[in-house]
Amino acid sequence: MEIEVQDALSDRLTAEWDGFLSNAVHQHVRQDPRFGPVDLAEGNEVRYALGRENGGVKAVGLFTLRPHPFLPGAFTNAISLSGPVSDDPAVFVSFMEGVRRHKAFAKVGRISVTPYWLDEQAEELGAHLAGRGWIMSEPRYLRLTGIVDITGTASDIASQFSQTCRRKLRKAEKEDLEVVALQEDADAADFLARLNCHRTERGLGALRQDAFMTTFEHVYRGGDLGVIRVIYHRGRFVAGIVLHRSRDTTHFIYSVHDDEVLAELNNLRISPFLMLDAMKWASEKGCRYFDLEGYGNPDDPDNPLKHIHKYKSEFKPTPTLRVPQHHKISNRMIYLSGNFKDILKNWIKAKILKRQKYFDSKWHHKDPR
Template sequence: MTAAPEAGLVGGSSNDPTSGGAISAHSHAGQAVSVRFATDGEISRWDELILQNPDEGTVYRGRANIDAMELQGAAPVYLIVDGCAVTAFKVGVPLVGALWVLFGPPVRDVRELISSARAVAAFAARQGEITAVRVRTQLKANPDDAEMLRAEGLVRVPTWLDDSTVIVDLTGSQQDVWARFKKRARKSIRRAEREGVVVDRVAATDDNCRVLYEMLDATSGGRFKIPGLASTTAVFQRYESTGHGQLFLARHCGEVVVGAFVAMLGTTALYLGAGSVRKLPGDPTLCGLGDSRAAYALQWDIMGWAREHGCARYDLDGTPSSATIGDPAHPRHGVGQFKTAFSDEITDYLGAYQIAVHPRRAWLLRQLEICAQRIDSSPQLNRVRRRPVRPNPDHVWLHRKFTQSHRRGS
């Protein structure tokens, strides 16, 4: 689940198309890239516009997720970049100003990304208080593209989205989907059936949301950030009210042992949030599902629901990268092994990049962010704090190579 920054760090936004005026910048091919705020009419049919984009959009760009982020204190910014709808959020940061964080733009290659990022940065500069713009596209990871971005002055940064995932192909018959699983997934689903695991599709009532949240909170154990109970409940209920979300609870021997919430946009379903019982109270590192294989049964039922709703893809939302999937020391190694049982292919995205609007403030922002994240992932400090957090080798933005662009001031 995407957790927004604390409300106290978030600034306001404007979606008046006349505010700041439209702006154009030239692409690598010499063509102008236009940027403006969306009109009220465009915002009213935002999901429709998102699905018309070249990359078909994602759940995170849709109105239900925007509303969910607002509930957590984020401020949405609706942009039209070169004719495409782009979902963004404005984030205020003490001392250094504000950021625009874009879930997009829906570009086709890295050259388009550079041109669009520059155009958005120029537009943001006219708004008066934006320090930097961050872009997170659906472009796949490519070392040459990453090098070009650095050469053009963009720097690698973290974002709210995972940069590697497993996407399950739901096309064809149910048997076709089943046949594409690894043997261990098929065996585990059959084992769950023998164990009497039952998966229920339940309403997102306050009580059911609390059941899932308590497992999610126990699974987190401080290892990753999640919204509070009230925000989580509101998010689930918002998705459910649109008809684009479903809460699942799986029981073994009559007790709820694992649950998940799944959202959808267009033909893509997203594993939005999940949790399971723990083996030992207070220890998030040890799963308490035992030999029931309930988590596999849960996923199989989720895929059935997604297919019933016309989805062709199921995004399991977050794994180690393809380069680190085999590393047993990776803090998400177990997650990766579980998810790749349903599809062998890991999708690695190019990741998020920052372009400076005010270079000195943008540089200061990155240094503060890097310092805070290095402290947070320090094995020595986490032992003192008794936090079961290990360094993540996929957090490449903490590596010196990625913290600087080839141009100064980014």
């Protein structure tokens, strides 16, 4: 396979890339070149890789390269977010082996892939990756997701929701709510401030404003690849949601709501209204599926996200396996020196978890007498 890697795409290469991506079965919006400026705004570098056979494009991969903390020109990691994209598992692996050996990745410590392959096809691609020495880099449950069928009318979509969810939806529909797709920078900045407050309160990292506003400019404002939809009640912010859209599937990215306003509205539960509006928008854009971006059994006591998955379960998603992230070390010295803190942190966490499981096992097997 012929591998071409560029720091930026010419008009000709962009046309080739877009033509392949738009027709690929395993496409994902995060592999659209318009996300390249977002990665640059995050302080990373970007590489666009194309794989050709017999003159035709058979694979594309947008890679985000994280600079090494102290080695000039080196990168600790290169990751293809929800990619690369290829429709043949053997071609996919051949493409990645070619990318790994390409001179453009010579100073990269580790290369990671997170392709958007689901269920049986995910199992098939995972087997091909394992067969060529690619290692699964995360617990399998982290790549379980939930897919909602959004074909049909808004009533058809809502009819799938739980009875409680539909009751809350009817209550919200009686309120004086307005839904707007954000177009102005000031509104996007206000949304980000609310979202970051929501995230930091829950122990999550705040999103960088420069990167978010770059995404707004290249992705959300136009409403083609994604959108920020916000609910207002008589001019006051109630809730908002961020969506990314591929050809067939829309992906739930972030959401935030204002507890004080909802309390004033008789403790209104806004998520059913917000999610149905998002699914209606996706359906109107031609999508058939809505990916909740993460889903597991909410009744599993070992599920660390069970409270979130309990909320998602009310939309009656189909549990779906996605290929977990896989990686290969390309340059061990660069990888270890650049990721030492993370490697040590993960090692300590693994030791603590192993110790906890040991004591839990001893406790459960203790004679109750």
